[in-house]
Amino acid sequence: MKRALTAAFLVLVSLPLLYAMSQLPQHGSATSPAYTHIAPRYLERGPEEAGAENVVTDVILNYRGFDTNGEVTVIFTSLAAVFAVLLAGREGDERSASEPRARTTPEVSPVASFVVRLLSPFVAIFAVYVVMNGHISPGGGFQGGTVFGALLILATVVLGKATAEKLQPARIRGLLQAAAPLTFIAVGVAGLIMFGDYLAFPKAAALAWVRTLWLIVIEIGIGVGGASIISAIFWQMGGDR
Amino acid sequence: MEVTDIRPILAPAISFACTGLVFLMGRSTFWRRFWSLGAATAKLVVVMSMLPGTLKGTVYVFKLLDFTPGIGLGFRADALGMFFAVVSSTLWLITTIYAIGYMKPEHAKVRFFGFFALCVSTTIGIAFAENLLTLFLFYETLTICTYPLVIHEETPEAMKAGRKYLTYTLIGGAFVLLGSIVTYQMAGTLTLSKPGILSLSSGVGPLTWLFIALVAGFGVKAAIMPLHGWLPSAMVAPTPVSALLHAVAVVKAGAFGLLRVIYNVYGVELLKNLPVINWLAYLAAFTILAGSFIAIYQDNFKRRLAYSTVSQLSYIILGAALLTPYGATAAIAHIANQAFAKITMFFVAGSIQRTTGKTQIHELAGIGYRMPFTMAAYTVAALSFIGVPLFAGFVTKWYLSLGALQSGQWWFVLVMVASSLLNAAYWLPIIYLAWFKAPPGTRLELHEASPTLLLPTLLCAVYVILLGLTTQVPGLPFSLAQAAVKFVFGM
Amino acid sequence: MTPSSLLVGIIVVPLAGAVLTPVIGGKAGKHAWTWATTVMVATSVIAAALVNQVARTGPFSAYLGGWERPYGIELRFDEFSASVAVICLLGLLAIVFSQKYAAKELPPARLGTYYTLLLLNLTGMLGFVVTGDLFNLFVFMEILSLSGYALVAISGERTAEMAAFKYLVMGAVSSLLVLFAIGLLYALTGSLNMADISDRLTGSAEVPAMLALALLTTGFMVKAALFPLHVWLPDAHAIAPSPVSAILSGLVVKTGLLGMIRVYQIYYGAKVLDLSSLNTVLVWLGAISIVMGAFFAIFQEDIKMMLAYSTISNIGYIVMGLGLASQYGIIGATVHIFNHALIKATLFLGAGALIYQTGYRNLSDLRGVGRSMPFTTAAISVGAISIVGMPPTAGFLCKWYIALGAVQAGHPVFGVALVFGALFIFVYYIRMVNSFYFQAPIHPEILEVKEAPLTMLAPVLILAALCLAMGLLGRIPLSFIEPAVTRLLGTLGG
């Protein structure tokens, strides 16, 4: 009954939605407002004035850098949120939430262990490559960070948490997790002080390499932060057991 | 002539400060009494000091701050407001003395005296309100801060009465609020400084509905039938509360609000064009008679007083609804006349209850021999209500009848006569019981109430006689009422 | 400091504070409270400077990255954005209040995270109200929503987690509706800047514009918990720790309404649609919300549950005021957004102090607490009187203005509904006051309870004082917001 009602309701709702869709500017048209209003400027002048040949990178890190600033904050928030939910609760919860369960970690086959050890450097290099090349090719901080996070997760599963944690010393783990927003704030405030606007990049034509450098700095910050947060969430969810 | 002066706000502020001091230092009996009496005296002095000026036609105004762009928290002591303020601050002093004596064995005295002072503060605020919004502010505050007094006993019965009281008065308040909103929309102002701010151009229909809303709002506290239901049940409160609040502050706030609506919001000239005003007069006349009828059948002393209040308040409303100068004079003067007489009665009822524990009328046989002074005061007040000449109540009835004739509605004179008879029917039996019906076989010893109870009672009785003899008492000249009438009728 | 750098600072300072809280707060969040308080004091100073600036010069902008409108992201500070002052004030007081409260009521390991999330939540709201870019608005909305879900669950109770999940599902759906609408508006205009969208929306296809409006309204109304989209609110607000309840009820639901004001700014300016039918729907839903919220509240025994339902009623006031689309109505609604935040924070923090000291949360269990905690209960009573709209408190002026707005808009019947709805609300607040003061205690030990510690009492008293002050000095916020409303309605052409 509930299902039928829901379905009927959704069909009813979808009708105006579909009608509206039919009224939108035609899909793929080069004359739609979306394509003629702001995008042309980005496409034409992005590489020079924003610093990256990949215009998407220009948009996310420069033109709309503040969105990304907010976005990395969202990731950080999700980490804090996961901590808030999963960190040791009241008495009686501790057993289930944070301390490892009584059962031991299952034996990992030597083959898996060997393969992971073998692949790890390559995966890491690939992650760095993706981060560093975000401005000229598809990729960037988020993507590279995710790859590196995946590596950490892989290492945790196969080699144990202790090994993986070596890459994130406890002393600076807090800073690593906050790396992305902090990088943004640092770059932003630097822009504010030097050029009068938050997140402003040097504007002079001769300083194109500085723009690119700043982009890379931000990408690295995002990458480090992303990897730390992904692995931390994984550990907190109990993936280390 | 308008003069900016701090005194219109000083008067409520004194009571307000008294509230704070009582709450802070009230655990000590001395300081509680000191501040209560001190503030009552100080306020009376402040109000009285404005009296000479008001009689000369000076209006003291003080604008404190703006709530909203356009409407401020303003105070304005004109003749009508002064009349009300003088009555309440005089009675506050007297009642405070009485309450100190009466409340001795009660609990939660800090709360009692604190809120008591707050109520008086808001009453003066109502008297001096410069605009309808300020008036509404104090009107609602009065509702809230009388609630702890009504439920002072904290018994289930008291809580029930408190609920009933709040239900009635808050709904009334909502009507006042709605009325104020519509008034503001129609007139663009809410000031009470002019004889009428609305005009016929708003249309007879809307004006009529607005009038009904405002009358319903203020009529709840003024206990016009059928909006009177809360008043008898609220008599569970301690006697000083019933006395001051339910014979003076709360009910008079409603009546005063109605006077403001009739004289300052609508204006006499405008109301003459609205038939609805006649219906208000009929309703008032009905309430006068019906209230008295019900009172006859009450055996509880305070309940009989309550229904008598219902009846008496409608004198004020009837007087105002006649729209004639004499009617208005009666209406304004009756604020004082009824207040002093009724408070005497309440003091008597309270004294009897405290001294002998009796609350029902049939138990009062021979009480006159035990408490002769108290019952003498009662007799004075009863004669006043009946309208015997030389007592305060007669003045009202005289002017009210003149007003009725002035407006050509002679049948209201008959209502006066009938009301006098009814009043006689329920007040005289008590006099008879008290003085002439000693229960056989018992020895009646003189057992008068304690001085703190007796003195205020006698003082009020003296006031009643003075009001009847000379139509004025020290500090409350009849000319004040006449000044208000002159302003209202533009004479 | 230039206005634009202040405008950036209002977001960046609390953001930096939030991400550094785990680092500076120490292992078990020992210093987190001190740090968070410091950050919020700094943010409040910036907020005060911003409000002062907008009062002197009118709206102003900051262009991030130096990209002018519409190429970059614009932060726009107008009179509606002055809600940053309320956000900072409430945030600061809630954090101060948390010192003792969180230490007792939360699992110790989560203490540092708690302050981090509070700061993130405040950052999200501050960003939400100052941004001039629609997508940026969405991003900040997600920051505040996500931290909000987590804060509900932070106490670790089973019910808290379930309430948080319910909140999360509804919140996520509403976010998606908003995002969908942003997509539609982008398709129609090619822009994400709100002012620019408003300019370019004129003359575009009506049906998609209407759909975007409907999606935005629905999305924001879920966030604002307007009836019948309120089902997530009572559990979440009642079960969350009290300072969080104060922030959620006082501020987070208001972001939905402020978002609605932004939508109005876009659509009134664009003149692409006749909004009167939407307004009618909102007015009715507002009226129903008032009544239903009050109705459900009557049956609640749990003091915080009752407060949560009364939030629904008050949201009804505000939505009704907005829907009336008259000068007075919108002014009243906007000011009530601020005032209700103060009032509700007074009530929730006060209730938190009671629960902290007594361990009870049911009204009947709390009987007699007025004698042992006179200041806290006095503050709660002021809040109660205020929320009912008794003069001379903050709640009254808004009621007055919204009702005046109803008359002005030619719908006096809604004024009547409003005024009598308020009476309905009184019914349950008087129960609360009765049980504090006038009823014999069920638990005699409640008379031995001590008054709340200073870090809890001071915020409650400050807020209660503000409830009174905003009633007496209501002219200040009212005349402050007036030019913005005049502009909003001026673009409407009426």
Place this chain on the structure above:
Amino acid sequence: MIVHLWQNIDYVASVVLFCIGLYCVITKNNLIKKFIGLNIMETSVFAFIVALGVVDGGDAPIMGAGARAPFTNPIPQALILTGIVVAVSTTALALSLVIRIYQHCGTIEADELREME
């Protein structure tokens, strides 16, 4: 209208997906399935917005040697990058909550949870 719909079939697909997702959110009993429904909805909105950026014959907007117009619109892609991250973050929190609810109640079926309340 049908013609327009056919031309905008990409948008239509996202509307259909959106409704499917919403259906799951409303009707599914298992909390994880509910959340999968939410993820479907998220995907549909992302697909819609990304589709807005498509230009017939467009290339990835990466300038460099050999790049040639027309390029697709970079803005929707940038937006959706942000959107995906937001969605992932929400999912992380939701799953954490589900873990906790399971630890507390031993079930993640909505109706059984409701009975426990």
